[in-house]
Amino acid sequence: MTEGRAWAVAAAVPDPEVPVLTIADLGILRDVQETGDRVAVTITPTYSGCPAVDAIRDDLVLALTEAGYADVEVRLTLSPAWSTDWMSDEGRAKLRAYGIAPPGRRAERSGPIPVQLGVACPRCGSLRTREVSRFGSTSCKALYECRACLEPFDHFKVH
Amino acid sequence: MTAETPADPHGAVTVDARVLAEELAGAEGRAPSADVAEYALWLGDDALILSQQLGAWIARAPELEEDVALANIALDLLGHARALLRYAGTIDGRTEDDLAYWRDEHEFRCAWLFEQPNGDFAQTIARQLAASAYQFELYSALQDSADPTLAAIAAKAVREVEYHRDHAVQWTLRLAGGTDESRRRMIRAVDDVWPYVDELFRDDELIGRLPGVAVEPARLRAPFERVVDAVFAEAALTRPDEFTAAGGGRRGAHFPTLGPLLAEMQVLARRHPGAVW
Numbered sequence: 001m002t003e004g005r006a007w008a009v010a011a012a013v014p015d016p017e018v019p020v021l022t023i024a025d026l027g028i029l030r031d032v033q034e035t036g037d038r039v040a041v042t043i044t045p046t047y048s049g050c051p052a053v054d055a056i057r058d059d060l061v062l063a064l065t066e067a068g069y070a071d072v073e074v075r076l077t078l079s080p081a082w083s084t085d086w087m088s089d090e091g092r093a094k095l096r097a098y099g100i101a102p103p104g105r106r107a108e109r110s111g112p113i114p115v116q117l118g119v120a121c122p123r124c125g126s127l128r129t130r131e132v133s134r135f136g137s138t139s140c141k142a143l144y145e146c147r148a149c150l151e152p153f154d155h156f157k158v159h
Numbered sequence: 160m161t162a163e164t165p166a167d168p169h170g171a172v173t174v175d176a177r178v179l180a181e182e183l184a185g186a187e188g189r190a191p192s193a194d195v196a197e198y199a200l201w202l203g204d205d206a207l208i209l210s211q212q213l214g215a216w217i218a219r220a221p222e223l224e225e226d227v228a229l230a231n232i233a234l235d236l237l238g239h240a241r242a243l244l245r246y247a248g249t250i251d252g253r254t255e256d257d258l259a260y261w262r263d264e265h266e267f268r269c270a271w272l273f274e275q276p277n278g279d280f281a282q283t284i285a286r287q288l289a290a291s292a293y294q295f296e297l298y299s300a301l302q303d304s305a306d307p308t309l310a311a312i313a314a315k316a317v318r319e320v321e322y323h324r325d326h327a328v329q330w331t332l333r334l335a336g337g338t339d340e341s342r343r344r345m346i347r348a349v350d351d352v353w354p355y356v357d358e359l360f361r362d363d364e365l366i367g368r369l370p371g372v373a374v375e376p377a378r379l380r381a382p383f384e385r386v387v388d389a390v391f392a393e394a395a396l397t398r399p400d401e402f403t404a405a406g407g408g409r410r411g412a413h414f415p416t417l418g419p420l421l422a423e424m425q426v427l428a429r430r431h432p433g434a435v436w
Binding site for chain 2: 045047048049050051077078079080081082083132133134135136137139143157159
């Protein structure tokens, strides 16, 4: 079910590591079932080891309890596996405005040697960017630098 | 550890491990059979031990970005290990922590490849190349397992492991095509690591009892070799094949590195049973 007050409350909970995004923007809010003052929320982790899951679980319980729900249950599902293709267009725009280059769409690949696609700088829009590290401050980000405006920036990885 | 800690909105969380197990996708509250639990332990221990090893690189890698990269890879692997051990433990009510901290060396089921020492950076990269190429083929196939929990864990893990494989491939190319010294070390690293690859593809009675659930190791060898041979060709390296290590990790016979590694990993939990933070 995707309508209703409980969904709206759950959907507004921010991601603890990228607070400009809500968990709905991120695409990890999968389901909200509401019966009277009972609510069951299903979320899916971004990455298997992502430590933000426990914080999100707490934040959901807190937000829904404050909204008047007496019995809040948060379930975790691994299937289907999360993909950045589930990130909303609004979420992508928010990320760019926040200074994080949003993920592109998942591409098919043809061999074991990876081909890097261009990532536009979220500050100046230039494609003259360079990957500094495939891994960044959280599981979901890589570190880039822009050769046009010389600023470093995070790229939300395609996943 | 507790009294002076400032209030943290997420600091006092305790999660009941049994509740988490019931929440695992596909499990629907069902415990695995003894054979499925043993298989989950094989894969979970591979991921756990490799994760613990990579953690030792933090603050010691050749550059800051590699501290971050190896830590991220270790975190993904720890996530896979947690899901697999949690599932394995539901058969007899043991938690993931019980399995990680309270089993002794002979009760672990990891293969010898994952127990190989970090060595220099090239040796870690050679081990990463073999481990990630193997886990990529394994989890790709395991997504179609008749066991819905294993299939869900694999579908999640395979995309992360693909990224680990990219990381290892890029470093293999860079070290093999870099300076004379980096190339010399990469060649030696591949020679040191490759004898431990064969164990990953050996058939086992356990697998024979789990048709459609477990992935037959032997069928992973050809796709694994296609990938690493393409990388070796690009890097002008030769895949060593003269020597094969005995192995025996799936039976609890381990390489000498595992005991000290476990001693370090388990000491805190054993000295302070039940401690949380």
